[in-house]
Amino acid sequence: MTAQTMVPGPEVQDPAQAAPPAGLTRTNRVRLLGLAGCIVLLLTALFLSLAVGSKDVPAGVLWNALTAYDGSPDHVVIHDLRLPRTVMGLLVGIALGLSGALIQAMTRNPLADPGILGVNAGAGFFVVLGVAVFGISSINEYIWFSFGGAVAATLGVYALGSSGRGDSAPLRLTLAGVAVGAVLGGITSGITLLRPQVFQAMRYWGAGTLAERDGDMVSTVAPFILVGTAIALALARPLNAVALGEDTARSLGAKVGTTRLWTVVAVTLLCGAATAAAGPIGFVGLMIPHVARWIVGPDQRWIFVYTLALSPVLLLASDVLGRIIIRPAEMQVGIVTAFVGAPVLIWLIRRRKVSGL
Amino acid sequence: MTPARSGPTPVAPPDFGHRTVVLRTAGGRFSVRFGLRSALVTALLAAVALGLAIVALGIGEFTVSVPDVVSALLGHGTGAVHMVVVEWRLPRVLLALLLGAAMGLSGAIFQSLTRNALGSPDIIGFNTGAYTGALVVILLVQGSYLQTSLGALAGGLLTAALVYLFSYKKGIQGFRLIISGIAVSAMLASVNTWLILKASLEQAMSAAVWGAGTLNRVSWDHVLPVALSTLLLATVLLCFGKNLALLEMGDDAARALGVRLEVSRLVLVVAGVALTAMVTAAVGPIAFISLAAPQLARRLVRGPSVSLLPSAAMGAFLLVASDLVAQNAFAPTQLPVGVVTVSLGGCYLIWLLAREIRRK
16 A cells, blocks of 8 residues: 655645645646756756866767767767766766655754765775775775675664664664764774875865766666665655654555665665765755755655756766866865855745745 | 641642752752752763773873872872873863863753754854864964964854854744755865865875864863863853753743743853864864763753753763773874764764663
């Protein structure tokens, strides 16, 4: 039996009884239009990511490179460097945004970001161990250590925090994630501060970057991200019920424990793969779900879809900006993301009609 | 004729759900009521913290036995023992106690005000801004310890002011403040990462050591300002502390109970920020104690939410224990205490959570 979404909201058709607007858009038609607008933004971001860089490529050449590849230097740049990088940015953006939306829906805590399950801390810890103990240095090796660490940390957090009953369960999970993240982060800091060469490796990995990501890496992480996305979209309806509180959700037929389990699985897959591919990038998973909710209201189905469209926009726009600010050098995308997103966030909260947390 | 009553009829005391103790002055003018378990936990934690402090005074390259430490503290120590215990180690241990308590208090204030277990002074971006200020001084100006402290203080306060400004729109709404804090923190964190990437390896490592928070370079000069500020802020909190519990019941209930909302909130926020600023200026941003100490204390006291005094005692205990480990675990290399607070605090929280599972 599927959970019925009973979230009261602006879908009431009778104007005399319309509930107060829960988002900037009031009807599904406006939301669809907004979604079309977001997809246009996404296509623009994809285009810019392919065309702009230390050498700008005109649109005609770009089109030829994608359809009639002929080995010329421009085509090589597009095909071998920018195309994998763009696709990686798209996947990582989707993964970060959706995992943030999942976490905020499950823990009902607006300060939560995907790192709260200890994913980033676990990834960093395993990478530090890899560098310090096994001496790994190539990005391919980083990917597997990072993903393994993310999974291990999340398993630990879930085992510790999942025994909560009732409405304290999200809090227990949050605290368990904070605790495990703190321990792993502390040990990681300790190791990096005792070993200079490890510190050096970590300060570059820790910035979060999409540079030097080739097609092999994309095909390594893509399956995890696609599976995670599918699970996340399927969880949108049960999470609508969970948002009403555990007792109400159960009485509506939603399986709360199963939902929570699958949410953790999805967040691990998405955030673990994203961190493995690009290093720890914060802020996207925190900001985009808030923005999506302000536009569409509290219905998780719409929030997830808007997050899917908007988070790659933020990530790709930041990547493009990082490529042109200090040409021909690059600024890492993890650094630029906050500078692109934060002003937008602040502008949005100063609007009159924005609803509270 | 009915005989006159001899006095007011005794009324059964209300049931608070836990044992409480009431102390009254002779005329009944002043009275204070506190929970028994809460008082016991606070006293126990304070005693353990003091005991650990005395042990810490004895451990190090020059070991001093506990009786000698006690006699040195009482003023009867001889030459070398007096120098080691009172001049070298005592300021560090005293600061650990005071700063740990300050962080516990500050964390309890913010977690109570935001009604969020993840609430910490960093929601207004203070720690991140302080780190930015310190990084600018360390990496760009190559300043001294005092200049780093001032830079950190300036950075933190500017950031808090910026966050306040961004969220001010005909008054402060809670969620606007939180979101502004998140946005500004994220921007400054990016700046910090960039500065660390661009610096040389040695500079970056020394900046990272400051950023983790270290008690390595404290001396008696630091103790007096810290003690005075803590005293002042503790007095303020004594007056406004009980309003915390009332504020948690919601604005309407608190107003109905006679709490002046805006004044209380402002005073409490300023006190919380001041406590954090004092810690950051003295030893750098020590992570996690203001986050963990109130939650740990709450679980021990089994109270409905965080409370001030047990959090302070727990914070003092955590910092003294962490400093002991930081100094001696990898001797002779001294780890920054912030690294250990994060690890130890996290382990303790994990242990408590695991114990709750087994009890169920």
